[in-house]
Amino acid sequence: MESSELKGGKDSQISDELSELRMESSELKKAKDSPISDESNRRSSFPDEVLERVISLLNSHRDRSSVSLVCKDWYNMERWSRTHIFIGNCYSVSPEIVARRFPKIRSLTLKGKPRFSDFNLVPQNWGADVHAWLVVFAAKYPFLEELRLKRMTISDASLEFLALSFPNFKALSLLSCDGFSTNGLAAIATHCKNLTELDIHENDIDDKGGGWLSCFPESFTSLEVLNFANMTSDINFDALERLISRCKSVRVLKVNRSISLEQLQRLLANAPQLTELGTGSFTQELAQRQYEELESAFNNCKNIHTLSGLWEVKGLYLPALYPVSTHLTFLNLSYAVLQSDELAKLLVHCPQLRRLWVLDTVEDKGLEAVGSNCPLLEELRVFPADPFDEEIVHGVTEAGFVAVSYGCPRLHYVLYFCRQMTNAAVATVVQNCPDFTHFRLCIMTPGQPDYLTNEPMDEAFGAVVKTCTKLQRLSVSGYLTDLTFEYIGTYAKNLETLSVAFAGSSDWGMQCVLGGCPKLRKLEIRDCPFGNAALLSGLEKYESMRSLWMSACNVTMNGCRLLAREMPRLNVEVMKEEGSDDDGRADKVYVYRSIAGQRRDAPSSVLTL
Amino acid sequence: MQGVVAIGGGGSESGSMSTVSREENMVVSSEDSSYPDESGLELGLGLSLGGFKVNQVSKGGGQYARILTAKDLPSVVSSAGGSASSSLSPSSSSSSSSSSLSRANITAGTKRTADSVAAAIGSSQVVGWPPIRAYRMNSMVNQAKAVATEGFNATEENHKSETSMVEKNTIGSYQSSGNAKIRKSLFVKVNMDGIPIGRKVDLNAHESYEKLAKTLEDMFLKTNTSVNPVVSRAREHGLMNQITRPSKLLDGSSDFVLTYEDKEGDWMLVGDVPWEMFLTSVKRLRIMRTSEATGLGTQIRILC
Numbered sequence: 001m002e003s004s005e006l007k008g009g010k011d012s013q014i015s016d017e018l019s020e021l022r023m024e025s026s027e028l029k030k031a032k033d034s035p036i037s038d039e040s041n042r043r044s045s046f047p048d049e050v051l052e053r054v055i056s057l058l059n060s061h062r063d064r065s066s067v068s069l070v071c072k073d074w075y076n077m078e079r080w081s082r083t084h085i086f087i088g089n090c091y092s093v094s095p096e097i098v099a100r101r102f103p104k105i106r107s108l109t110l111k112g113k114p115r116f117s118d119f120n121l122v123p124q125n126w127g128a129d130v131h132a133w134l135v136v137f138a139a140k141y142p143f144l145e146e147l148r149l150k151r152m153t154i155s156d157a158s159l160e161f162l163a164l165s166f167p168n169f170k171a172l173s174l175l176s177c178d179g180f181s182t183n184g185l186a187a188i189a190t191h192c193k194n195l196t197e198l199d200i201h202e203n204d205i206d207d208k209g210g211g212w213l214s215c216f217p218e219s220f221t222s223l224e225v226l227n228f229a230n231m232t233s234d235i236n237f238d239a240l241e242r243l244i245s246r247c248k249s250v251r252v253l254k255v256n257r258s259i260s261l262e263q264l265q266r267l268l269a270n271a272p273q274l275t276e277l278g279t280g281s282f283t284q285e286l287a288q289r290q291y292e293e294l295e296s297a298f299n300n301c302k303n304i305h306t307l308s309g310l311w312e313v314k315g316l317y318l319p320a321l322y323p324v325s326t327h328l329t330f331l332n333l334s335y336a337v338l339q340s341d342e343l344a345k346l347l348v349h350c351p352q353l354r355r356l357w358v359l360d361t362v363e364d365k366g367l368e369a370v371g372s373n374c375p376l377l378e379e380l381r382v383f384p385a386d387p388f389d390e391e392i393v394h395g396v397t398e399a400g401f402v403a404v405s406y407g408c409p410r411l412h413y414v415l416y417f418c419r420q421m422t423n424a425a426v427a428t429v430v431q432n433c434p435d436f437t438h439f440r441l442c443i444m445t446p447g448q449p450d451y452l453t454n455e456p457m458d459e460a461f462g463a464v465v466k467t468c469t470k471l472q473r474l475s476v477s478g479y480l481t482d483l484t485f486e487y488i489g490t491y492a493k494n495l496e497t498l499s500v501a502f503a504g505s506s507d508w509g510m511q512c513v514l515g516g517c518p519k520l521r522k523l524e525i526r527d528c529p530f531g532n533a534a535l536l537s538g539l540e541k542y543e544s545m546r547s548l549w550m551s552a553c554n555v556t557m558n559g560c561r562l563l564a565r566e567m568p569r570l571n572v573e574v575m576k577e578e579g580s581d582d583d584g585r586a587d588k589v590y591v592y593r594s595i596a597g598q599r600r601d602a603p604s605s606v607l608t609l
Numbered sequence: 610m611q612g613v614v615a616i617g618g619g620g621s622e623s624g625s626m627s628t629v630s631r632e633e634n635m636v637v638s639s640e641d642s643s644y645p646d647e648s649g650l651e652l653g654l655g656l657s658l659g660g661f662k663v664n665q666v667s668k669g670g671g672q673y674a675r676i677l678t679a680k681d682l683p684s685v686v687s688s689a690g691g692s693a694s695s696s697l698s699p700s701s702s703s704s705s706s707s708s709s710l711s712r713a714n715i716t717a718g719t720k721r722t723a724d725s726v727a728a729a730i731g732s733s734q735v736v737g738w739p740p741i742r743a744y745r746m747n748s749m750v751n752q753a754k755a756v757a758t759e760g761f762n763a764t765e766e767n768h769k770s771e772t773s774m775v776e777k778n779t780i781g782s783y784q785s786s787g788n789a790k791i792r793k794s795l796f797v798k799v800n801m802d803g804i805p806i807g808r809k810v811d812l813n814a815h816e817s818y819e820k821l822a823k824t825l826e827d828m829f830l831k832t833n834t835s836v837n838p839v840v841s842r843a844r845e846h847g848l849m850n851q852i853t854r855p856s857k858l859l860d861g862s863s864d865f866v867l868t869y870e871d872k873e874g875d876w877m878l879v880g881d882v883p884w885e886m887f888l889t890s891v892k893r894l895r896i897m898r899t900s901e902a903t904g905l906g907t908q909i910r911i912l913c
Contacts, residue, residue, distance in 0.1 A: 119737030120807070176742065202744045230744060335748055359749070385749055387739045417739060444739045501738065526737075 048077070056081040083107060088546050090128055090152065091571065094596040095136035107146035107171075108137070114549050114590055115499075115524060117151055118176055121551060121588070123575060125603045129153045129179070131161070132601075138165035146171040146197075153177065159184030163191035171197035171225070181206035182233070189215035196249075197225035210235030210258070216243055223247040227254040229278045229309060234258040245270040251303075254278025257311040262290060268297035277301070277324075279309035282317055282336070291320065299323040308332035315342035325349040332357045334383050344369035355379040360395040360417065367400030371407025379413035380404055387417070387444060398425035405432035412470075413438040420451040421478060426460035436468040440475035446502035446527070449479040458483040465491040475499040485509035489516025497522040510534035514541050524549040532559030535589075539563065542570050547592035557586045557609075564609035571598055572609045736808065743809070747796050795888065801829045801896035802865070812888055818880050822867060829896060866902045869894050878902065 055077050058064050061084070068078040084107040087093060098105070112128025114121075130152045137144055144166045154177055162169065169192050174180075182205065188198065189212055210233040216223075223243065228235070235258060244250055250271050255264070259280025268274070286294070294317075298304075304324045313336040325331075328350050333343070334357040343358065343366040353374040358366065360382050370377065382396055398421050405411060411433040421443050430436060441460075449456055457478035465471060465487050472494055476484060480503035488495065489512030496519050504510065510530040513523070514537050522545065531554030542548055542563075557574065564572040575588035598608045800807035808828050815821040867879040871890040879887070879894070 116737065116740075118742045119740050120743065120809075121737045202742060204743070230748075334745070383741070383745065383749070384739065387741055387746065417741075442739055446735060446738065499740075501740075527735075 048073075052077050052081065059084070061086045080104060084146075085109070087111065089592050089594075090130075090133070091596065091599050092546070092592060092594045095133045097596065099136055099140035103140075105137075105141050106144060107148075108133075108144065109148040109150075110152055111150045112152035114547065115151070115522075116526065116549055116551065121526070123603065123605055126575075126606060127153070127599065127601050127603070129155075129158075129601065131155065131158045134158055134162055134165070142166060143168050145169060146173075148173040148175075149177050150175045151177065153179035154184070155179050156181055156184035156187070160187035160191075163187045168194055170194055170222075171199075173197065173199040173201070174203050175199075175201045176203060178204035182208045182210070182212045182231070186212035186215045189213065190217070193220065194222055195220070196222050198223070199225055199227040200231065201227055202230050205231065207231050207233045209233045213243070214239040218242075218246075221246050222249070224249045225252040226250065227252065227278065229254040229256050231256050232258075237263050241266055241270065248273075250274065252276040252306075254308060255280045257281045257309075260284050261286060261294060261317065265290070265294045265297045268294075268301055272300040273303060274301055275303045276306035277304050277308070278332075279307070280311065282310045282313040286317070291317070295320045295323065302327075304328070306330040306332075308335075310336035313338060315339070315345075318342065318346050321346070322349045327352055329353060330355040334359060334381065337361050337385060338366070339363075340365035340369065344373075347373040350374060351376075353377055355413075357381040357383070359383050359385045361385045362396075363394060364396055364400035364403065367396060368403040371403045371405070374408060376410060377404070377408035378410050380408070380411060381413075381415040382417055383415075384417040384444065395419055398422050401425060402428050402432075405429040409433055410435065412436050415440040415442075417442045417444060419444050420448075421457065421460065422450045422452050423455065423457060423459040423463070424452075426457075427463040430463050430467040434467050435470060436464065437470050438473040439464050439468065439471060440473065440499070441477055442475065443478040446477075447479045448477075456481050456483070458487070462487040462491075465495075469494065471495055473497040476503055477501060478503075481505045482509035482512070485512040489513050492517055494519055496520060498524070500525045500528055502527045504528045504530060507531055507534035507537070511537045514538035520544075521546045523547075525551070525553060527552040529554055531555055532562075535559050536563060539566055542567065542591055543593050545593070547590065549588075549590050551588040553589075555586050555589055557584060560586050560589055561609050563591065569593060569595070573602065574607045574609065576605050576607050743796075797891060797893045799825060799828070799894040799896065802898045802901070804829065810894070812891065817884055818887075821879075825867065825894070825896065864899050865896045866899050867894065868897045868902060 051074070055064075055067055055074070058067065058078075064078055064082060068075045079101050080103065082102050083104055085098060085102060085105050086109045087098070088111050090110050090112045110130065110133065112130075113126060116122060117126065128151065130149060131154075138161070142165070145168050147162065147169075148171070154174065159180055162172075164187075172188060172192075172195070180203075185198075185200065188195065210231075213228070213235040216239070220243075224247070226243075233256075235256070237259070240255070240259075241263075244253065244267055251274060253267065253271060253274055254276070255267070255278060257280050259267070261280075261282065261284040264279055268277075298320055301324060305327055307321070307324065307328055307330070310333060313333075315338065325346065326349060329352055331350060331353055332355075337359060338346075338361060340363045343362045347353070347369050351373065354376055356370060356374065356377060356379070358370075358381070362369075367382070370380065382400075384395060396416070396418050398418070401414075401416055401418070401421075402425050405428065409432060412435045414436065415438075418441075421441065426441070430439075443457070450460075457476075457480055460478070461474070461476050461480070461484045464474065469491075471492055474488070474492065474495060474497070476499070482505045485504060485508075488498070492498075495517045498513060498517070498520065500523075507530055510525070510528070511534055513520070514534075520541070526549075528550075530550065535550065535555050536559060538548070560572050560574055564570065571592055571594050573590045574586045575590070577587055602608055795812040796809045797812055798807050799810050810821070810824060810828070812821065815824060868876050869879050869887070869891045870876050870893050872892060876895070876897075882890075
């Protein structure tokens with residue numbers, strides 16, 4: 001959900017221009033410092049029109065932030081030309097401040113709750129309600145077109161307000177949000193005449209039925225992206241079929257499980273231009289003719305590069321996908337229960353794959369097939385099908401991980417849930433794939449050592465940070481001592497996000513990270529023996545970070561109070577448990593920088609110090 | 610004392626019996642003065658349930674309910690004869706706020722120790738772990754159960770059907786085999802008074818009230834290992850005397866009763882209606898202090 005960043009040619013062209021501008025600006029700065037300089041002399045050396053043009057082409061919000069810091073003129077030019085704003089923490093700034101600085105925003109991306117709220121660690125009514133933002137924006141940005149929310153709360157009333165307040169509204173994307181029901185979606189469908197994108201993905205939505213989809217008027221034809229894959233209710237298929245046939249520009253369609261194979265075939269027949277498809281249920285009794293029609297429908301979709309869904313898949317029908325698999329770059333099988341041979345058979349037909357998400361039912365053998373068939377693979381995510389069953393002897397092990405690394409040297413993003421791992425295996429993996437930017441390893445039993453040597457997993461993560469110099473994101477697991485964190489602090493110089501659970505031996509571990517990782521932005525820690533000394537060692541650092549989360553550690557209320565007192569520009573929030581001592585342990589601490597001051601919407605269980 | 614709540618469905622017969630027993634229980638428990646109210650265990654109500662306010666008493670402080678942390682491990686490590694701490698680092702002294710528990714120097718002790726540590730904190734006991742979004746967990750449970758049993762069948766069927774891909778009878782029989790049936794999961798939230806963080810339980814994974822109660826007891830009240838965060842905290846504060854043995858949620862011997870919110874938004878005592886009917890009307894569960902449950906019996910009587 002980061003703001004779209006241009007890749008490829010255009011971006012490098014812009015960065016070239018940008019570096020020229022930077023050189024120019026440092027000269028300008030020198031000129032500025034000299035006592036004889038005056039405004040007109042400075043400006044004439046670089047015409048405004050050119051500067052404005054160049055700045056307006058910048059899409060990366062980080063580049064734009066850099067640009068705005070050069071001098072006042074640049075700041076103003078940048079702020080007038082910015083149309084998309086990305087806010088990683090909705091409480092770091094207020095909508096009024098945003099509206100004051102950026103008059104021309106058309107697209108907003110907002111993230112709210114701390115990431116651990118995805119795992120039920122944050123109370124329900126914690127906050128991050130988007131309504132206040134909508135109210136301000138309705139007044140200041142009536143031409144708003146796009147809203148993308150992640151981990152925010154949005155009510156049906158807010159959705160209706162959104163639908164009615166912004167006549168140009170085009171794109172709504174909700175990921176991991178809560179507080180709304182299908183009634184809110186109905187309001188969007190009914191009133192947003194120019195809607196191009198409706199992406200409702202993995203939210204805690206109160207699904208009251210599929211009638212919302214029928215609310216799109218017959219005159220509505222602008223839809224390009226529709227994703228309701230994670231909703232459970234049946235929708236009116238006729239309404240969907242009509243919608244898809246009249247919206248000729250639909251390129252992304254992800255339906256939910258209520259859509260059968262036969263229905264899918266009819267949708268595909270109407271939308272051969274699709275580039276991304278999420279199927280419905282992939283199991284049904286199909287007659288020969290029906291199967292052939294399905295296969296033919298897939299055959300006509302020459303542009304599909306992303307495929308997902310495949311709920312309740314029967315391996316039997318996977319060959320229908322072969323016409324499409326040859327140009328697939330992203331295959332999301334994370335809801336498809338496949339065995340290793342079924343996956344292997346399919347992957348033979350997917351040589352172009354860059355991103356693959358699977359369930360661990362494919363086991364190590366399935367991952368061997370990945371290594372053998374997908375040499376271009378860049379991202380692999382392996383999810384556990386049954387995370388709580390400890391008797392299970394299935395799933396993936398270190399062997400599968402190693403097998404993939406041998407076959408896929410370009411791998412740079414991994415999310416791997418497993419029940420056993422060894423230091424040696426991880427060392428081999430990073431030797432084969434040194435370009436990791438995102439390394440998220442979850443050994444599912446907390447505090448589990450190397451299962452062969454019984455040693456801590458310190459050396460595994462040591463190998464990761466030493467070898468993968470581009471590492472931006474790291475999630476550690478297993479039995480880890482402070483040594484892991486010494487390694488991280490020493491080597492992980494590009495690390496931005498670190499997630500730690502059930503690890504470490506003492507304050508020293510956290511201190512190493514805070515002292516050693518210059519680019520650290522997000523640090524989330526649970527169930528570790530880090531206390532006040534560790535917390536306070538980061539005093540200076542937290543202002544350069546987006547946020548810090550510490551839960552079930554050894555931090556006390558007094559430690560938090562001290563932090564809050566010393567650093568007034570940080571919000572230090574403690575999620576209280578009822579009746580706990582004021583001087584006792586602070587069980588959940590969330591610290592983040594903010595220019596908006598303390599938030600006023602915190603529930604009583606959240607204490608801002 | 611007779612079980613309060615009808616177990617595994619039943620009609621009016623159990624209903625009337627349970628009503629009487631319930632009243633008795635309430636009387637009994639209100640007379641039981643040695644219960645946690647006085648013990649200093651904090652009571653505060655969970656966050657997500659509306660309406661009910663509970664007096665908060667906290668003496669001896671500390672947290673009644675907290676997520677299992679590594680600090681709870683020493684009670685396992687040391688009891689397993691934890692080997693001498695080859696102290697991991699010179700600065701292994703804990704932060705100033707360390708509790709009375711010795712800091713879990715989870716040493717690289719014997720394999721047995723490490724195993725017992727790992728085993729003690731099985732994944733299933735820890736809130737929010739493994740870190741998988743709730744949505745994904747709900748979706749996967751029902752599919753995975755199907756595969757465990759039909760895994761072999763699937764492989765065989767695939768080979769058989771390779772050439773005659775869509776022979777109707779093959780597919781038909783495959784799908785109608787008992788193993789191929791996919792059970793939907795029905796996750797509902799469960800909160801217990803005094804514990805801010807709730808859990809979720811799949812009602813469709815249980816066939817009866819008794820099974821459900823057992824699961825909930827394991828989740829919230831289990832006392833036989835130190836894994837349960839609730840109990841280990843209580844033990845830590847020397848309050849175990851007040852919790853004598855595993856409480857039973859359904860037979861009235863506990864100071865908690867199991868209640869649920871139905872589709873109309875009313876809070877009812879669990880067990881009055883047949884299990885299947887319960888499944889269709891339940892929205893969420895709450896393990897409520899018996900003292901709070903006084904109004905509920907009335908509701909049920911009116912409805913019956």
